[in-house]
Amino acid sequence: MDRNKSTARQFTPDQWMEILPIAHEYGMKSIEAKGVAELFFEPESNFDPVELLLLAKTIGSYDLYTRALELTAKGQLLSYQAARMIGFEAFYKVTKEREKIAQKTGRRRRAGCY
Numbered sequence: 001m002d003r004n005k006s007t008a009r010q011f012t013p014d015q016w017m018e019i020l021p022i023a024h025e026y027g028m029k030s031i032e033a034k035g036v037a038e039l040f041f042e043p044e045s046n047f048d049p050v051e052l053l054l055l056a057k058t059i060g061s062y063d064l065y066t067r068a069l070e071l072t073a074k075g076q077l078l079s080y081q082a083a084r085m086i087g088f089e090a091f092y093k094v095t096k097e098r099e100k101i102a103q104k105t106g107r108r109r110r111a112g113c114y
Contacts, residue, residue, distance in 0.1 A: 013039060013047045017055055024059040036061050044071045050082045053090060073097030 011019060016035045023031040039052065040063055049071035056065035072078070072086075072094045083091045 011035075011038070013042050017047065017051060020055060020059055032059065036064050040064055040067050044074070049075055050078070050086060053086050057086075057090070069093050069097055073101060 016039050020032060020035045020039075022028075023035060036059075039047070039055075049068055052064065053068035053072055056062075056068050069090070078086075078091065078094065086094070
């Protein structure tokens, strides 16, 4: 995943979250690639990882999907509504990622949702 560092930021993460589904729907590959790269390298505090996960599923971006899974696993426990929104498969992957993190850090974390 490369991001051209010579260009100034054109859009905020929230704006990219709205632009990407449109770019994907209308086959605007260069805009889609730019937006995915921008969000991929964006600090996690600038957006909701669950929304990023849903966006990645919508546009079919594996790179963004794996980044969103990592961020979701590091964050707060998922609410029941968030777990339903992302679906069983993504919830399972988040749970597995949480277990890996817990093993690495030696801490026990609840893997589910609240």
